[in-house]
Amino acid sequence: MKNSRRGPGGRLSVSRLIYPFRVVGMGLGGLPVATVLHELQASWLAWAFVALGCLVWPHAAYLLAAGSADPVRAEKRNLLVDSAIAGALVPMMHFNVLPSTLLITLTTVDKLSSGFRRLWLHSLPALILGGAASAALLGTGFSPLTSMPVMLACLPMLLIHMIAVSIGRYRLIRKVTEQNRELDRLRRIDTLTGLSRRGAWEEQAQQVLASRRAGRQDCMLLIDVDRFKLINDRHGHGAGDATLRELAEQMRRVMRPQDHLGRRGGDEFAILLPDTTREQALAIAERLRCQVERIRLADYPDVCPTVSIGMAVVPAAPAHLGHWLERADSALYRAKNAGRNAVMA
């Protein structure tokens, strides 16, 4: 359990991720604060707090999280301390309006973008407590006007923060897009054979139907392994799977660039043959049938699979996929009834 939290890809990575942002963010945040303190001729105690909070704390926070049994929980606590430090700096700066607003806003935005649920809400009491403690211990005043040097000192924090947030969002969008693409691939591809699943294959068949031109013939083959249940029962499920994979391989060998292969489920496969005459389709089906007859699996030499194939030319307009599939299915049925290991149209 401990390892999974702290391993290379584990939860310790949260601290590693936040560490450079905290070092840069607090360091740049210290710039306007130091400028205001200089203008106010603040006490050495205030300077010491700024040095500790902005320069030492980011490293201490990382070490605390890294040494913790639960780095994520420790990091949440660190984020609350960040807010308390930001809150403490506000009365120290006598509520100088621009740096105070920036510190409060950016520290709250950081909680939102950390991804921890409602952490921003929990950070508000820490912010107020930090402010109250600082006012009580170091005293405060009220000089909200922001001078030009302080405005300029705010710019690096503002710019770097905007850039960091934009980069974070860009990475997130890239990751979500990649994951969606992978999910779509898994939805479309049968993991055993690498062929299109039923739905994806039917989408391709619909596209073939939609792109039909007058005078063009399109054909379809429905392929079913003969007595596949017996292969499973006699030789085991592993032999059945190996047979399906090898059959997919043989189908790939007969296919042309324009053809579409699919596994319709179980031991039934389909091939779309666009722009193909009845004779060409029957020749392809026969070639596939003969190739399957010759299959010998290295790990299961006693398995001798055969297939039955139903072929159907696309029906005349209005061409409908359901109708086309019915024709191929009844041809397949006839091939099975004729004793299997046969091609029928």
Ligand SMILES: Nc1nc2c(ncn2[C@@H]2O[C@H](COP(=O)(O)OP(=O)(O)OP(=O)(O)O)[C@@H](O)[C@H]2O)c(=O)[nH]1
């Ligand atoms: N090994 C394996 N078996 C599967 C898979 N999917 C379905 N099956 C099995 O495939 C068998 C299909 O058998 P049936 O459709 O009854 O027909 P059959 O034994 O091929 O007989 P005919 O089609 O009449 O020649 C069933 O026993 C299923 O459990 C799979 O992914 N792997």
